[in-house]
Amino acid sequence: MIDKKLAGEILDAALSTGGDFAEVFWENTKGQSILVEEKKIKNIGGGLSAGVGIRVFKGYFQTYAYTNLLDRESLLQAAKKAAHAIKGKSEQRIINLVDLEFENQHKIKTIPNILKKSERAEKLIEISDYMYGLNPLVKRVGAVDTYSMRQIGIANSEGVLTEDNQVRARIIINALVNRDEKTEQAIEGNIGGLVGSEVFENYDFKKIGEDVVRRAVNKLDAELCPSGKMPVIIHNGFGGVIFHEACGHSLEATTVASGTSVFSKRKGEMIASELVTAVDDATIPNAWGSINIDDEGTRVQRKVLIENGILKNYMIDKFNGRKMGEVSNGAGRRENYKYIPTSRMSNTLILNGKSSFEEIISNTKYGLFAAKMAGGSVNPATGEFNFSVDDGFLVENGKIKQQVKGAKLIGRGEEILKNIDMVGDNMSYSIGVCGSVSGQIPTTVGQPTLRVKEITVGGQK
Amino acid sequence: MRAEEFVNKLYEEAKERKLDQFQISYNYTLKDSLNMDEGEIKDESNNENQAVSFSVKINGKIGRFTCSDLDEKNIKEIIDQAVETAELINEDEENFFYDGSGKYEKVHAYRPLEKVKRLDRLAFLVAVNEAAKKADKRIVKVTDLSFQSEKRKEVLRNSLGLNVAEENECVFVYLSVKAEENGFCKEADDVIFFDKAEDFSAEDLGLRVAKKAIAKLDETGIKSEIVPVVFENRVFPSFLKFLSMACSAYEVQNERSKLAGKLGKPIASQILTVVENPHLEGGYATTSFDGEGYPTRYKEIIKDGILQTYLHNLKTAHKDGVSPTGNGSGSAGTCVSNFYVKPGADSKEDVLQAAGSGVYVTELNGLHAGMSLVSGDFSFGAGGFLIENGKLGKALKQITISGNFYQMLKDVRNVGNDLEFYGSGIGAPSVLVDGLMIASD
Numbered sequence: 036m037i038d039k040k041l042a043g044e045i046l047d048a049a050l051s052t053g054g055d056f057a058e059v060f061w062e063n064t065k066g067q068s069i070l071v072e073e074k075k076i077k078n079i080g081g082g083l084s085a086g087v088g089i090r091v092f093k094g095y096f097q098t099y100a101y102t103n104l105l106d107r108e109s110l111l112q113a114a115k116k117a118a119h120a121i122k123g124k125s126e127q128r129i130i131n132l133v134d135l136e137f138e139n140q141h142k143i144k145t146i147p148n149i150l151k152k153s154e155r156a157e158k159l160i161e162i163s164d165y166m167y168g169l170n171p172l173v174k175r176v177g178a179v180d181t182y183s184m185r186q187i188g189i190a191n192s193e194g195v196l197t198e199d200n201q202v203r204a205r206i207i208i209n210a211l212v213n214r215d216e217k218t219e220q221a222i223e224g225n226i227g228g229l230v231g232s233e234v235f236e237n238y239d240f241k242k243i244g245e246d247v248v249r250r251a252v253n254k255l256d257a258e259l260c261p262s263g264k265m266p267v268i269i270h271n272g273f274g275g276v277i278f279h280e281a282c283g284h285s286l287e288a289t290t291v292a293s294g295t296s297v298f299s300k301r302k303g304e305m306i307a308s309e310l311v312t313a314v315d316d317a318t319i320p321n322a323w324g325s326i327n328i329d330d331e332g333t334r335v336q337r338k339v340l341i342e343n344g345i346l347k348n349y350m351i352d353k354f355n356g357r358k359m360g361e362v363s364n365g366a367g368r369r370e371n372y373k374y375i376p377t378s379r380m381s382n383t384l385i386l387n388g389k390s391s392f393e394e395i396i397s398n399t400k401y402g403l404f405a406a407k408m409a410g411g412s413v414n415p416a417t418g419e420f421n422f423s424v425d426d427g428f429l430v431e432n433g434k435i436k437q438q439v440k441g442a443k444l445i446g447r448g449e450e451i452l453k454n455i456d457m458v459g460d461n462m463s464y465s466i467g468v469c470g471s472v473s474g475q476i477p478t479t480v481g482q483p484t485l486r487v488k489e490i491t492v493g494g495q496k
Numbered sequence: 497m498r499a500e501e502f503v504n505k506l507y508e509e510a511k512e513r514k515l516d517q518f519q520i521s522y523n524y525t526l527k528d529s530l531n532m533d534e535g536e537i538k539d540e541s542n543n544e545n546q547a548v549s550f551s552v553k554i555n556g557k558i559g560r561f562t563c564s565d566l567d568e569k570n571i572k573e574i575i576d577q578a579v580e581t582a583e584l585i586n587e588d589e590e591n592f593f594y595d596g597s598g599k600y601e602k603v604h605a606y607r608p609l610e611k612v613k614r615l616d617r618l619a620f621l622v623a624v625n626e627a628a629k630k631a632d633k634r635i636v637k638v639t640d641l642s643f644q645s646e647k648r649k650e651v652l653r654n655s656l657g658l659n660v661a662e663e664n665e666c667v668f669v670y671l672s673v674k675a676e677e678n679g680f681c682k683e684a685d686d687v688i689f690f691d692k693a694e695d696f697s698a699e700d701l702g703l704r705v706a707k708k709a710i711a712k713l714d715e716t717g718i719k720s721e722i723v724p725v726v727f728e729n730r731v732f733p734s735f736l737k738f739l740s741m742a743c744s745a746y747e748v749q750n751e752r753s754k755l756a757g758k759l760g761k762p763i764a765s766q767i768l769t770v771v772e773n774p775h776l777e778g779g780y781a782t783t784s785f786d787g788e789g790y791p792t793r794y795k796e797i798i799k800d801g802i803l804q805t806y807l808h809n810l811k812t813a814h815k816d817g818v819s820p821t822g823n824g825s826g827s828a829g830t831c832v833s834n835f836y837v838k839p840g841a842d843s844k845e846d847v848l849q850a851a852g853s854g855v856y857v858t859e860l861n862g863l864h865a866g867m868s869l870v871s872g873d874f875s876f877g878a879g880g881f882l883i884e885n886g887k888l889g890k891a892l893k894q895i896t897i898s899g900n901f902y903q904m905l906k907d908v909r910n911v912g913n914d915l916e917f918y919g920s921g922i923g924a925p926s927v928l929v930d931g932l933m934i935a936s937d
Contacts (some may be wrong), residue, residue: 103566293639443896
């Protein structure tokens with residue numbers, strides 16, 4: 036999209052007012068989504084997007100200009116706009132752009148757009164058909180198939196010139212059930228990854244369909260959840276959203292560098308129970324949140340965030356790393372060229388502990404078993420978080436009992452981390468979409484089943 | 497390629513291909529922002545963007561493809577993809593383009609006051625920052641302070657004769673501030689849009705937000721129980737967003753709303769009236785046409801508790817055999833412009849008096865994950881103050897607030913006279929609701 040020569044010209048223009056670092060980012064994305072509802076093709080969304088973002092640093096100040104007018108003149112104009120806010124004199128420097136090659140860690144089997152729209156829709160209709168036949172209470176079945184092919188390129192004044200191709204696919208299936216006057220819904224969205232059309236082959240869709248219908252039907256008999264402070268057992272997989280919100284965001288240099296995060300300047304301190312070891316690993320092959328290079332062109336890593344409760348590392352991007360006196364560890368991400376990249380998560384996981392799932396349940400006299408979480412949010416400045424529980428169950432005398440609904444968990448991140456008193460050995464991870472200052476990006480969350488000895492549960496009773 | 501040129505070429509190509517009904521929408525945005533940290537500018541941004549969307553109607557179905565890479569080489573693919581999509585969609589409903597007939601109201605949407613152009617943005621931010629930090633020694637950090645402006649142009653034209661355009665601009669300053677005492681932190685924020693004279697006082701903004709943050713520090717717990725709740729006028733709009741979805745003919749026809757079959761029936765308290773006024777003078781979402789180019793009009797959605805109308809786009813209106821209501825979003829669903837609760841007679845203090853005891857909610861969190869539209873059950877994280885003896889008491893530790901949205905509409909007991917729009921078309925006055933479940937941290 037931008038050749039070496041043009042990249043060099045843009046960087047020169049960007050540095051013409053004395054900036055000490057410049058970067059040009061280009062992006063070209065093709066995306067598609069197919070919606071099947073009631074076994075009919077309801078909608079097909081598709082688009083092409085392309086744009087360029089130019090950044091200049093001077094000390095602790097950065098400027099940014101993005102545009103999708105992609106002719107040479109407009110791009111140089113944008114570079115000058117970015118340079119304009121820096122009131123200095125250009126220092127002569129020669130930038131030697133060197134192609135940074137790397138081996139693709141996430142090979143895909145089938146490029147998505149090779150599979151025709153009609154064929155993709157046919158597969159969704161097949162799954163829907165199966166699900167309608169599972170239970171007469173099933174009122175509506177919907178399925179969405181999405182994919183994106185995102186090509187990015189980065190050139191910077193340190194001489195880096197690098198490109199990558201990110202292919203992602205995801206399928207979401209939902210069922211609405213109805214009995215008398217009650218309607219409930221269940222969704223499964225953990226289908227996909229940094230993969231191509233092989234997504235249709237990698238899963239047992241019959242089993243997924245059965246699971247979705249069963250969960251929706253069970254919700255019809257769920258009672259309202261009681262309120263109060265109690266032990267909460269958070270199941271594996273998407274349960275990891277707890278850590279993502281309670282801790283993850285507060286460990287991004289985005290808020291650590293400015294001192295806003297509650298975990299700023301606390302490396303080496305105990306911020307969680309000693310049972311907790313957590314990583315942010317962007318290298319997991321073909322996981323939804325994985326990448327080869329971040330959106331600043333830095334090779335990604337597996338970062339140990341917390342080890343046995345002790346804060347080890349933050350997630351760091353170039354700009355915020357400056358303020359912290361630390362080098363980027365490949366966490367600079369953005370939704371697209373319209374955003375300034377900043378430290379974000381990738382695949383954020385709590386690692387296995389020593390307890391089994393059965394032990395955790397049987398060891399709990401009274402509490403809530405959050406079998407499926409539904410998302411939440413956090414304020415990194417105060418550490419206050421909230422999560423919704425999708426499928427919950429009361430646990431009484433070491434046994435899983437009545438299903439409950441409508442529970443919301445709240446608290447402060449650090450409290451919840453320190454109150455983890457049992458960690459299971461069944462780690463799994465799940466697809467999520469994370470929204471923050473640099474837009475929405477694909478991330479996964481994961482953990483084994485774990486128990487927090489006390490969380491405030493807001494219910495309807 | 498410039499968008500106008502691209503759109504013309506795209507239009508010509510579509511005509512060449514003998515496409516009978518097609519539509520092109522185009523938008524162009526110019527944005528800039530200035531972000532401050534610790535009294536210094538940490539980043540400055542200057543951006544422009546353009547995007548085009550092409551739709552075509554074939555056999556009663558509309559297929560669409562969007563493109564923001566406005567290169568002539570993409571024109572063939574844009575049309576091919578939209579045509580393929582239109583031919584594959586096989587739902588029963590017919591979809592439509594609008595021909596641009598009828599009366600379009602001349603409207604005056606929100607505009608920042610002229611003098612904002614002469615404002616020294618950097619000096620303004622510096623003054624806000626100082627006022628906030630000096631306000632109290634417990635103010636430990638200005639966590640977010642930015643000056644942003646945006647200009648946007650939208651054009652919608654089709655082969656049936658529709659040709660409408662709109663230009664909007666927005667200038668705002670956002671401030672959030674962190675206060676700390678005894679190891680506990682609280683944050684408060686506000687945003688100003690420079691459409692009122694008082695918005696030009698940097699000191700007022702800094703001081704006001706700092707005070708809000710300090711007021712939250714002295715927090716107390718509350719027993720978990722069902723209590724009357726007064727929603728601050730800034731916060732109730734979150735529920736109105738859900739209402740706009742529950743009233744959407746798109747959600748109703750897809751059996752995702754409990755308001756199906758309730759036209760003309762009481763769905764809310766008698767004192768609740770909710771209107772949509774797309775022509776509101778200076779309104780933040782004021783517009784003369786909807787996302788499908790259909791002329792907008794004033795309407796009552798709920799009048800004295802009774803559901804008056806669903807929100808329709810061209811497709812849903814045709815399916816129900818009614819006139820479109822000018823709420824087309826331009827894609828599958830519907831949207832609203834200026835959408836608000838008609839204010840009552842009581843002041844905010846009267847509303848608190850009417851509550852007697854309970855909770856005054858000033859923030860809601862986790863909205864994206866906490867509400868089920870099909871059942872109406874919700875559970876959100878929240879922040880606010882105790883109401884004791886009809887007056888505001890201590891700040892509350894983080895709480896959860898739970899209930900059922902459809903039931904809550906019926907339990908509205910008092911509506912204040914303090915209708916406000918905080919930079920959004922969706923606005924509300926203070927609203928008192930009978931009983932919601934509160935659990936405290």
